[in-house]
Amino acid sequence: MMKLETFSYLTKKVNEYIMITSDVDDAVARSGIKKGLVAVIVAHTTCGITVNEGLPCVEKDLAALFERLVPLEDDYAHAHFLPSYGATGNNSQGHLKSALTGNHCLFPVVDGKVVRGGAQDIYLVEYDGPQRRKVFVEVLGDE
Amino acid sequence: MVIDMNVHPVCYKAIYDEDEFHRNERVFGFGLMGPQDYDEIFTEMAVGGVDKKVLHPMDLTTTEGCWVVTNEEAYKIVCDHPDRFINFASVDPHRPDAPEVLEAAFEVLNAKGLYLHPAKQRFYAYEACMESIYQICERYHKPIMFDAGLSWEPNTPTKYNHPLAIEEAIMSHPDIRMCLAHFAWPWVREMVMLMIKYPNAYTDTSVLYLDSPEESMRRLFTEDMGPLWFQRSFMHQVMFASNTPRFRSFKIRRGVEALGLPQDARDALLGGNALTFLGEDDAR
Structure with missing residues (x-):
């Protein structure tokens, strides 16, 4: 069976790490599924989902790394007017950081609980905020 | 106090109607955006350090048979949060009851100015029908914001938005402060000329049709204009503005x-x- 929940987060900064581990745990508990897999998938292209140790210093180092890899100012091809939006695309930095981060993560579900390593937390990472973001949590398995 | 002078609240959830939203996507020319609630709007204002936004409705009665945000809807948003928003009025100059619509917006809806879009509303600022509108603005001491230069909205012949087509209105009504939005881009030099000639001529910074915000502002303030022109010659005639939702205000601020x-x-x-x-x- 499959159970899908959709979460909405209003990010508050241009770049932001939002820990969503407990929301995923709760969604799995509500699903009634005892054995299977949980997928956490973000519905956007300028933010990402990542797994790492839930420490501010780790967040800071990750943010600094991504800023070095993808600086705000560069000769981005995406910085032009986009007819489909009626707006200028000025979020290349967000797109590229998102691509490097990935849009999802997966965890096993055993005995109705998410099985994570002791240091593993799940983050929604904003790279073009503030915006309201949608995250899908899909639980697949058996009751 | 930071004020964003050019905001179209087409995506504001407070006035959201699904049918009108999709119609506005076509009429106003935008896509892949969704309604924003006040929490999201205020969060974005906080990131950009923007204290207030000036909201522009658009009366397209004779050209499109509709409004893209009505005067009443802009007023409703202001009533919800009077400390964060300022409403302008709009009126289609070619509608027979234009003076009445405008006076009602000033009298009843307390609109702080008038927003006009010559290209979208298909009028020249020097047409005879405009005189009664200017007289009302003079009587109520209300400024006018003209859309000027490039407009992305569909069905907008740019000849109406040329700054020289607005010069006579500026010249003939020195008591009305008139802003030509978007630096009248690409006619930046013409806009500069108007600001030198007329102290009641203003413009705004909502120019991001090319490149990044940093590149766009740098080109505007140091290449399209001489690097000291703004500070030396018309420091009191350029206003901060974003043209939201086309351009996000915190990026223009950046x-x-x-x-x-x-x-x-x-x-x-x-x-x-x-x-x-x-x-x-x-006092200024």
Whole structure:
């Protein structure tokens, strides 16, 4: 069976790490599924989902790394007017950081609980905020 | 005080109607955006350090048979949060009851100015029908914001938006402060000429049709214009604006801040000039 929940987060900064581990745990508990897999998938292209140790210093180092890899100012091809939006695309930095981060993560579900390593937390990472973001949590398995 | 002078609240959830939203996507020319609630709007204002936004409705009665945000809807948003929003009025100059619509917006809805879009509303600012509208603005001491230069909205012949087509209105009504939005881009030099000639001529920074915010503002303030023109010649005639939802205000702000303007010029641009334009700073 499959159970899908959709979460909405209003990010508050241009770049932001939002820990969503407990929301995923709760969604799995509500699903009634005892054995299977949980997928956490973000519905956007300028933010990402990542797994790492839930420490501010780790967040800071990750943010600094991504800023070095993808600086705000560069000769981005995406910085032009986009007819489909009626707006200028000025979020290349967000797109590229998102691509490097990935849009999802997966965890096993055993005995109705998410099985994570002791240091593993799940983050929604904003790279073009503030915006309201949608995250899908899909639980697949058996009751 | 930082004031964003050019905001189209087409995506504001407070006035959201699904059918109108999709119609506005076509009429206003935008896509892949969704309605925003006040939490999201205020969060974005906080990131950009924007205190207030000036909201522009658009009356397209004779050209499109509709409004893209009505005067009443803009007023409703202001009533919800009077400390964060300022409403302008709109009126289609070619509708027979244009004077009545405008007076009602000033009298009943307390609109702080008039927004006009010559290209979208298909009028020249020097047409005879405009005189009664200008007289009402003079009588109520209300400024006018003209869309000028490039407009992305569909069905907008740019000849109506040329700054020289608006010059006679500026010249003939020196008591009305008139802003030509978007630096009348690409006619930046013509806009500069108007600001030199007419102290009641204003413009705004909502120019991001090319490149990044930093590149766009740098080109505007140091290449399209001489690098000291703004500070030396019309420091009190340029206002901060974004043209939201096309361009996000905190990104335009980022581009403005990257200019490294002197404090007095920066303060004037970000809010001081807007207060004067709105008639809320009589001392200047």
